[in-house]
Amino acid sequence: MPTTRSFTSIWEYDLLEQILIQTINGIVVGMILALVASGLTLIFGIMDVVNFAHGELFMLGAYVGVVTLAATGNFWLALIVATLVVAALGAAIHVTTLRPLLGRDPLNTILVTFGVSLVLQNYALWQFGPVARKINEPFVGHFNLFYLEYPWYRLMIALLSAAIIGALWLFLKYSTYGVWIRATTQDRVMAQAMGIPVPRLLTLVFAIGSGMAAASGVLFGPLVGVNHAMGLDWVLKAFIVVVVGGMGNLVGSIAAAIFISLTESYASLWVSPSQAIIVSFVVLILTLLLRPTGLFVPTPK
Amino acid sequence: MSTGAHTEPLVRVEDIHTYYGKSHILHGVSLEVGHGEIVGLLGRNGVGKSTTLKAIMGLVHPTRGEVLLESQSVGHLPAHRVARLGIGYVPEDRRIFRLLTVSENLRTGLDGRGVSEARKKELLDMVFDYFPVLAERRSQAGGTLSGGEQQMLAIARAMMLEPKIILLDEPTEGLMPRMVSQIRHIIHVLRREGVAVLLVEQNVPLTLEASERVYFMEKGQVRHQAVASELHADHEVVHKYLGV
Amino acid sequence: MTPRRTRIYWTAFAVILALLIVAPFGLPEFWRRFLTEILIWGLLAMSSDILIGYTGMVSFGHSAFFGLGMYGAAAALLTSRPPSLWLALLYGLIAAAAVAAFVAYFSTRLRDIYFAITTLIFSQIFYVIIFTWTDVTGGENGLAFSRPALAIPGLFSFPFTTLTLYWFVLAVVTASYLLLRRITRSPFGMVLQSIRENEARTRAIGYPVERYKIVAVMFSGLFAGLAGVLYAVQNRFAAPDFVFFVVSGETVIYNIMGGIGTLVGPIVGAAAFLLLREGLSRLFPYLASVVALPGLAEFPYLIPLGVIFIAMVIFMPQGLLGFARRRLNE
Numbered sequence: 001m002p003t004t005r006s007f008t009s010i011w012e013y014d015l016l017e018q019i020l021i022q023t024i025n026g027i028v029v030g031m032i033l034a035l036v037a038s039g040l041t042l043i044f045g046i047m048d049v050v051n052f053a054h055g056e057l058f059m060l061g062a063y064v065g066v067v068t069l070a071a072t073g074n075f076w077l078a079l080i081v082a083t084l085v086v087a088a089l090g091a092a093i094h095v096t097t098l099r100p101l102l103g104r105d106p107l108n109t110i111l112v113t114f115g116v117s118l119v120l121q122n123y124a125l126w127q128f129g130p131v132a133r134k135i136n137e138p139f140v141g142h143f144n145l146f147y148l149e150y151p152w153y154r155l156m157i158a159l160l161s162a163a164i165i166g167a168l169w170l171f172l173k174y175s176t177y178g179v180w181i182r183a184t185t186q187d188r189v190m191a192q193a194m195g196i197p198v199p200r201l202l203t204l205v206f207a208i209g210s211g212m213a214a215a216s217g218v219l220f221g222p223l224v225g226v227n228h229a230m231g232l233d234w235v236l237k238a239f240i241v242v243v244v245g246g247m248g249n250l251v252g253s254i255a256a257a258i259f260i261s262l263t264e265s266y267a268s269l270w271v272s273p274s275q276a277i278i279v280s281f282v283v284l285i286l287t288l289l290l291r292p293t294g295l296f297v298p299t300p301k
Numbered sequence: 302m303s304t305g306a307h308t309e310p311l312v313r314v315e316d317i318h319t320y321y322g323k324s325h326i327l328h329g330v331s332l333e334v335g336h337g338e339i340v341g342l343l344g345r346n347g348v349g350k351s352t353t354l355k356a357i358m359g360l361v362h363p364t365r366g367e368v369l370l371e372s373q374s375v376g377h378l379p380a381h382r383v384a385r386l387g388i389g390y391v392p393e394d395r396r397i398f399r400l401l402t403v404s405e406n407l408r409t410g411l412d413g414r415g416v417s418e419a420r421k422k423e424l425l426d427m428v429f430d431y432f433p434v435l436a437e438r439r440s441q442a443g444g445t446l447s448g449g450e451q452q453m454l455a456i457a458r459a460m461m462l463e464p465k466i467i468l469l470d471e472p473t474e475g476l477m478p479r480m481v482s483q484i485r486h487i488i489h490v491l492r493r494e495g496v497a498v499l500l501v502e503q504n505v506p507l508t509l510e511a512s513e514r515v516y517f518m519e520k521g522q523v524r525h526q527a528v529a530s531e532l533h534a535d536h537e538v539v540h541k542y543l544g545v
Numbered sequence: 546m547t548p549r550r551t552r553i554y555w556t557a558f559a560v561i562l563a564l565l566i567v568a569p570f571g572l573p574e575f576w577r578r579f580l581t582e583i584l585i586w587g588l589l590a591m592s593s594d595i596l597i598g599y600t601g602m603v604s605f606g607h608s609a610f611f612g613l614g615m616y617g618a619a620a621a622l623l624t625s626r627p628p629s630l631w632l633a634l635l636y637g638l639i640a641a642a643a644v645a646a647f648v649a650y651f652s653t654r655l656r657d658i659y660f661a662i663t664t665l666i667f668s669q670i671f672y673v674i675i676f677t678w679t680d681v682t683g684g685e686n687g688l689a690f691s692r693p694a695l696a697i698p699g700l701f702s703f704p705f706t707t708l709t710l711y712w713f714v715l716a717v718v719t720a721s722y723l724l725l726r727r728i729t730r731s732p733f734g735m736v737l738q739s740i741r742e743n744e745a746r747t748r749a750i751g752y753p754v755e756r757y758k759i760v761a762v763m764f765s766g767l768f769a770g771l772a773g774v775l776y777a778v779q780n781r782f783a784a785p786d787f788v789f790f791v792v793s794g795e796t797v798i799y800n801i802m803g804g805i806g807t808l809v810g811p812i813v814g815a816a817a818f819l820l821l822r823e824g825l826s827r828l829f830p831y832l833a834s835v836v837a838l839p840g841l842a843e844f845p846y847l848i849p850l851g852v853i854f855i856a857m858v859i860f861m862p863q864g865l866l867g868f869a870r871r872r873l874n875e
Binding site for chain 1: 651
């Protein structure tokens with residue numbers, strides 16, 4: 001990702017300094033990617049649904065954030081509202097389009113969510129137009145990182161993403177719904193026999209995943225413009241992360257997100273950012289060749 | 302004997318047919334279980350005993366016929382509603398949640414039913430009383446338990462639902478002989494608690510000893526019914542349906 | 546097939562072919578080109594049916610095969626003087642085959658969802674490469690070139706008109722259809738279908754499933770690349786947009802809408818989709834002139850189209866053709 005540069009020539013400064021800067025950049029972007037990918041892998045791991053529309057939920061989250069911010073001027077309110085609204089949308093999508101597919105081949109979920117992504121993307125285009133919108137950061141302020149004025153906001157994104165993922169982990173481990181979700185993932189049939197309302201639970205999981213995507217959208221909004229196509233880049237990266245991290249593996253996705261982000265950041269020291277993405281492709285190809293179940297997954301017994 | 306206060310049986314299955322793809326599995330099964338009654342279901346492998354339990358539980362939906370719980374038709378309800386209505390299910394190979402701890406396994410039956418914390422504690426205490434081994438292992442993952450312990454957990458988990466009837470599918474399969482007496486003991490406990498049991502088993506002596514009535518199945522149908530005490534002497538019937 | 550059904554089939558085939566041959570005579574220029582496009586997209590959809598319908602591998606990689614066929618043709622048409630149709634075909638098919646081999650090598654070991662996702666990612670990889678390698682591919686703007694003539698050097702040279710190009714495309718697509726039909730009915734095709742039904746069992750019987758899958762991907766890629774070449778010849782430009790995974794997605798839509806595993810179904814699906822799209826994109830501006838609702842004119846046709854697609858996946862998974870077939874059988 002392009003960083004703000006306020007200097008004359010990067011070659012005036014140490015390679016080491018540049019690497020450190022890119023490390024921080026990599027981690028920041030990696031954490032957001034991890035947040036997006038967690039939602040995706042959660043949905044896949046628990047529901048066997050490949051959610052093509054995940055990028056669009058990210059994008060709509062950003063737009064709801066824009067609208068709420070314009071109406072209230074409060075960034076944090078925008079974040080919360082966007083998360084809740086898109087979570088509700090996710091629940092609606094699940095009930096109408098995915099629940100009817102329960103019991104059918106999971107491949108159908110790709111097709112249906114692809115259709116949903118088309119609808120959502122074009123809806124956004126129609127509703128908001130092709131011009132990018134902006135979300136303003138909740139606070140400005142930099143600290144001096146070598147030759148850069150590094151925005152505090154970026155660090156905050158990383159921390160907030162980590163906090164959200166941490167909250168998710170706690171939720172899964174300790175809450176009633178969390179236990180139910182874990183039980184359903186292991187044995188859906190027996191979960192039902194224990195009285196767990198599985199269809200509703202799956203809707204909840206989809207809603208949570210959608211909400212996480214929306215939150216990422218709002219958090220990331222200030223870094224780039226908000227437009228109807230922003231989901232496409234992210235869904236591609238998120239899928240790469242999920243495959244490299246091991247599908248359905250939450251910890252693996254986080255590790256993969258940071259790993260891929262870091263390698264891309266380092267690569268962008270030498271090539272342009274749009275070419276740096278080739279790095280993630282290479283990582284993907286290597287993963288598929290060497291450890292198709294996931295780079296960060298212990299070899300299956 | 303079933304408690305005299307009820308005139309209708311607790312569970313009644315009337316002429317149900319099920320299919321698996323194109324295979325016709327159950328060809329019209331009918332049976333009933335009274336309140337608090339222990340009923341056995343015997344037959345060779347593959348005659349449809351497990352499928353009958355699944356049909357009662359709502360894991361398989363009959364294409365014809367009725368499943369009635371206290372005169373309420375439940376044949377087309379999803380399994381989680383059937384469980385909430387008071388039917389517990391302990392499947393073949395136990396199928397406990399292996400990655401969840403013992404406590405978490407039990408929680409799946411306790412949580413979300415609107416049960417008070419006090420009652421939850423009562424139920425847990427009761428279960429840990431009957432199964433001290435589970436109390437010891439309460440923080441261990443279910444997959445680390447031995448076969449017998451897993452069987453106990455599977456039954457305990459079903460008991461957390463406070464069911465009116467528990468469907469037991471081959472509880473002694475794969476267990477060592479001394480565990481079999483454990484199972485016998487558990488069934489007595491269930492009877493004492495007033496919980497009905499529909500017991501599918503290959504172990505004939507256990508079934509005859511624990512049950513009040515026994516059904517015999519053959520080729521997807523119930524062919525014979527008898528009072529258990531009368532069967533001790535009648536080896537012919539047992540031999541006919543089980544080849545034992 | 547019984548002799549009677551064979552006769553019915555070939556009669557229907559002849560009738561439809563005849564209709565297609567004379568169709569453009571009654572149509573204005575725009576619709577002639579539209580019909581040509583339907584055939585081209587139909588060919589693309591047919592090629593993916595080999596994978597989706599016959600082998601049971603849902604692939605989102607077809608945009609890569611199509612795009613490489615397109616760019617391969619572009620390369621030939623930009624470098625040969627005069628622009629040679631045959632070189633365009635050759636380059637395009639080789640490029641598509643190369644990509645297909647690459648994709649096949651990595652993805653055929655994966656199953657189901659993992660295969661679908663991986664093909665998607667690969668098609669995006671090619672998109673990014675094409676998009677950023679501006680020197681060679683013209684980047685965002687793509688490449689423009691002139692249309693070749695139907696020529697055999699030294700013998701004759703007929704520049705294409707809309708009409709003659711249509712017939713050329715019709716001939717290629719019909720030949721492809723017959724060839725694909727032959728392939729799907731061959732022992733090879735039977736093995737593919739067996740893989741679709743039960744991969745484990747096919748493997749257990751002793752078939753080298755991976756190799757069959759790789760060949761299936763190669764065939765699929767070749768015909769998709771052929772569609773790309775035709776597209777380049779018709780439209781005289783190559784652009785990265787066609788390599789974007791959404792094109793693959795639309796191809797899958799044609800397949801589902803028309804009916805997978807039928808070869809003809811996807812062509813019907815492509816025709817239905819494109820006609821719907823054309824119709825809907827005219828409908829809303831028209832409605833807007835009648836009813837004064839703000840924003841109605843720009844209402845994206847893809848929204849109702851997307852909804853129709855979703856509904857079809859849920860309620861009519863056999864597609865239009867499967868639906869019609871069942872109706873006819875009743």
